[in-house]
Structure formats: C-alpha cells, structure tokens
Amino acid sequence: MCLAMPALVVEVGSADMAVVELDGVRKEISLALVDGVKVGDYVIVHVGYALQKLDTDEALKTLELFAEMAQATQ
Amino acid sequence: MKYIDEYRDGDLAKGIAAAIAAAAKPGREYRLMEFCGGHTHAISRYGLADLLPPNVRMIHGPGCPVCVLPIGRIDQAIRLAREHGAILCTYGDCLRVPASDHLSLLKAKALGAKVRMVYSTADALKIAREHPDKQVVFLAIGFETTTPPTAVALKLAKAEGLKNFSVLCNHVLTPAAMHAILAVPGGIPIDGFVGPAHVSTVIGSRPYEVFASDYGKPVVIAGFEPLDVMQAILMLVRQVNDGRAEIENEFTRAVTREGNLKAQAVVDEVFELRESFEWRGLGTVPNSALRLRRTPTGIPSGHTMADFDAEARFDVEYKAVPDNKACECGAILRGEKRPQDCAIFGTICTPDNPVGSCMVSSEGACAAHYTYGRFRSAE
Ligand code: SF4
Numbered sequence: 001m002c003l004a005m006p007a008l009v010v011e012v013g014s015a016d017m018a019v020v021e022l023d024g025v026r027k028e029i030s031l032a033l034v035d036g037v038k039v040g041d042y043v044i045v046h047v048g049y050a051l052q053k054l055d056t057d058e059a060l061k062t063l064e065l066f067a068e069m070a071q072a073t074q
Numbered sequence: 075m076k077y078i079d080e081y082r083d084g085d086l087a088k089g090i091a092a093a094i095a096a097a098a099k100p101g102r103e104y105r106l107m108e109f110c111g112g113h114t115h116a117i118s119r120y121g122l123a124d125l126l127p128p129n130v131r132m133i134h135g136p137g138c139p140v141c142v143l144p145i146g147r148i149d150q151a152i153r154l155a156r157e158h159g160a161i162l163c164t165y166g167d168c169l170r171v172p173a174s175d176h177l178s179l180l181k182a183k184a185l186g187a188k189v190r191m192v193y194s195t196a197d198a199l200k201i202a203r204e205h206p207d208k209q210v211v212f213l214a215i216g217f218e219t220t221t222p223p224t225a226v227a228l229k230l231a232k233a234e235g236l237k238n239f240s241v242l243c244n245h246v247l248t249p250a251a252m253h254a255i256l257a258v259p260g261g262i263p264i265d266g267f268v269g270p271a272h273v274s275t276v277i278g279s280r281p282y283e284v285f286a287s288d289y290g291k292p293v294v295i296a297g298f299e300p301l302d303v304m305q306a307i308l309m310l311v312r313q314v315n316d317g318r319a320e321i322e323n324e325f326t327r328a329v330t331r332e333g334n335l336k337a338q339a340v341v342d343e344v345f346e347l348r349e350s351f352e353w354r355g356l357g358t359v360p361n362s363a364l365r366l367r368r369t370p371t372g373i374p375s376g377h378t379m380a381d382f383d384a385e386a387r388f389d390v391e392y393k394a395v396p397d398n399k400a401c402e403c404g405a406i407l408r409g410e411k412r413p414q415d416c417a418i419f420g421t422i423c424t425p426d427n428p429v430g431s432c433m434v435s436s437e438g439a440c441a442a443h444y445t446y447g448r449f450r451s452a453e
Contacts, residue, residue, distance in 0.1 A: 048195070048197075049226065
C-alpha cells in the first residue's frame with residue numbers, strides 16, 4: 001500500500017485531475033494535494049493522489065553522492 | 075524507469091556496502107530500526123541485510139498500517155457491512171486481515187456482505203454517488219500518506235452534501251509510534267532510525283527533530299529504493315561513530331523540512347487528534363491517531379466533520395480482541411522478535427492463509443520475509 005513510485009505527468013486536466021505514466025502504463029490521478037504541477041514533472045503518487053513533486057536537481061545530486069560513496073572505498 | 079532504476083544499481087549497492095563495512099567498527103553493534111514497512115519490503119526484496127556486516131543489524135519497525143491495525147478494528151468494518159448493510163470500501167491490503175470468528179473482509183464478502191476494494195478514495199466517493207439508496211463506508215487506514223487523500227474525499231463529500239458516505243477512521247501518526255517504541259519498558263535498544271520516505275514527503279523532517287534532541291537518537295530519512303536505504307544506513311553508522319544524533323535527509327528529492335503544507339492544511343481541516351488509540355503490538359497509545367474533527371477550532375470554514383464519522387453514525391463501538399495466541403506480530407512490531415522466531419511462520423501461517431496481520435501486506439515483516447528471505451536464512 002505504501003509503495004508509491006515517481007511517475008511522469010503527461011496530462012493536466014480540470015478539477016485537479018492529471019494523467020501520469022509509469023512504465024508505459026497510464027493512470028488518472030488527483031493533484032488536489034500539490035500546487036504548480038506541469039506536464040513533464042515527476043510526482044510521487046500514492047493511492048491515486050500526488051503527494052509531492054520530485055525535485056530532479058536533488059535526484060541527480062543524490063545519485064552523484066552514491067557514486068562518490070561507492071568509489072571512496074575502492 | 076527514470077528516477078527508479080538508477081536507484082537500484084547493483085554495483086553501486088556493493089560500493090556503498092563496502093563503505094558501510096569500512097565504517098562499522100568491529101567492536102560494536104549497530105541496531106538500526108527501519109520504521110516503515112516500505113523499507114522492510116525493500117530490505118527483504120533486494121537482500122540488503124546480506125550486504126551488511128554482521129554487526130549492523132536492521133530491526134523491523136511498526137510502520138506497516140495493515141499490521142498495526144488491531145483485530146477489533148476489522149471487526150467493526152465487518153459489522154458495518156454485515157449488520158448495517160453498508161457497502162464497505164477499502165484498500166486491497168485490508169481484505170485478508172484476520173478478524174474475529176475466523177472472518178476477514180474477504181470471507182465476509184463471500185458470505186454476502188457488500189465489500190468493495192478501491193484503489194483510491196475517489197473510487198469510494200464514486201460508489202457513494204452511484205448508490206444513493208445505500209450507506210457507503212470507507213475503511214480508512216494508514217499513516218500520514220493516506221490521510222490527506224481521505225481528507226480530500228471528506229471535503230468533497232461535505233461540499234456535495236453526500237448523505238450516504240462516511241469514514242471509519244483508523245489513521246495513525248508516525249512520530250507517536252516512534253515515541254511508543256522508545257518508551258517500551260525493557261524494549262530493545264535502538265541506535266538510530268531509518269525514517270519513512272513517503273510519510274516524510276507529507277510531514278517533512280521537522281517532526282523527527284525531537285528524537286535527536288530529547289532521546290539522542292539519529293534519524294536518517296530515506297527513499298524506498300535499495301540504494302537509498304543503503305546510503306541511509308551508512309549515514310546512520312557514521313552518526314553513531316561520531317556520537318552525533320541528528321536528523322539527516324537522504325530523500326531530498328521529495329522531502330523538505332516543512333513537508334507538504336497544502337496536504338497538512340487539508341488534514342488539519344478535517345481531522346483532530348484522538349485521545350487514545352489501540353495499536354497491535356504497541357497497546358493503547360495516547361494522541362497517536364486521528365478522528366474526524368468534532369471541534370471547529372481555528373479552522374477558517376469553522377465546520378466539524380462529525381456527521382461523516384461512521385463510528386458515530388452507526389452503532390459499532392470498538393471492542394479490543396486479543397491476537398491469536400501463537401502469533402508473534404505484537405513482539406515483531408515492537409522490534410523484539412523476527413518473523414522466523416514465530417513457531418507457525420511459513421507452516422500454518424502463510425500469505426495464502428495468514429494467521430496474523432504481518433503476513434498479509436507485502437510491507438509486513440512476515441510476508442516480506444516469507445516472500446524474499448526465508449530460503450536465505452535457512453542456508
Ligand atoms: S508468522 Fe503469522 S502468526 Fe507468526 S508472527 Fe507472523 S503473522 Fe503472526
């Protein structure tokens with residue numbers, strides 16, 4: 001139930017509704033809990049609602065950190 | 075899948091594992107609790123425990139909403155469907171949780187009760203609109219991630235004047251459960267917490283600060299992918315080594331200190347604290363859950379939501395029911411035991427025929443260990 005994943009927003013409709021895509025599957029979700037989401041954003045979706053917008057800069061920084069950590073011991 | 079696969083890279087995981095092994099001091103034990111069932115699932119699914127040195131031990135926490143719901147709560151839902159003729163809507167994970175009299179919501183359904191699985195609260199509202207002649211009750215469970223969606227549905231129901239919709243509210247609070255875990259008399263010592271991913275997207279990192287300042291426990295908030303968890307473990311080991319107790323955030327791509335203020339405001343408008351709530355494993359914990367708002371304090375709209383409270387609308391009082399005697403879920407949820415310590419694990423109790431709640435949801439410790447870990451530990 002808690003295993004939500006970042007999904008790509010492909011359509012923003014009226015009444016807080018949006019369509020997201022995850023692994024080729026499209027799904028209608030609600031944007032009632034987040035502000036300012038646009039097509040092309042990634043959102044964390046949970047039980048049909050976007051809970052948070054993914055910060056793509058931070059996502060990259062975290063990946064860089066992993067690489068640094070993994071290298072430091074080699 | 076973008077923003078997912080990169081966080082599952084096996085070589086990087088081995089690299090971080092090497093960094094953990096180098097950081098962990100041989101002479102001491104590191105007992106780290108992953109609070110959240112999502113992390114329990116990731117640790118089991120990706121075999122992360124096997125990548126850790128033996129003195130870094132992961133302890134499963136109580137952060138699986140289905141697992142901590144006591145039998146009496148499922149009984150209430152079954153009574154609503156069977157005795158009050160309501161259409162009971164709930165998330166799929168709740169359907170197979172064992173209840174009293176060898177029942178579950180699924181078995182009640184087979185016996186003719188109207189039980190409907192929904193993917194989201196919007197579906198439950200839809201069912202209510204389609205059946206104006208029937209009472210529709212949403213069995214709401216979950217931590218701070220599922221609470222805002224329930225709140226949105228309730229606000230819509232109120233705005234639409236939906237008279238046949240109500241909520242059986244079992245929403246619970248993560249920080250309260252962490253307090254309870256640390257307060258267990260003679261409970262297991264914990265050196266630090268891997269903090270929840272999605273709960274923290276909503277509540278932010280601020281509510282954990284008290285665990286560092288008052289209890290001296292480090293917390294590292296982590297995403298749900300395997301590299302996130304490994305990185306958080308490394309950060310915790312380093313904090314323990316340095317004698318630091320800080321709130322660190324590994325999941326910066328979705329978690330801020332303040333969290334999702336919009337979601338928090340919606341929750342505040344619809345819910346208020348419950349004085350006490352019984353948890354499986356943790357017992358009755360004060361101020362650890364929410365109920366529909368009865369007092370209109372400080373809310374701009376000045377309304378209460380009591381009309382939509384299924385417990386008030388129907389006569390379904392909560393009655394505590396003890397767990398199956400053989401089941402160790404309580405001790406597992408307190409971090410005191412592991413699934414393999416239960417005498418009926420994997421024999422009498424399996425995901426197809428769960429005896430306890432920890433075997434039901436894929437985030438439950440027993441189900442995760444059954445699915446991914448049991449052959450490994452048998453080696
Ligand atoms: S194996 Fe089954 S009975 Fe035993 S603790 Fe886990 S859920 Fe409970």
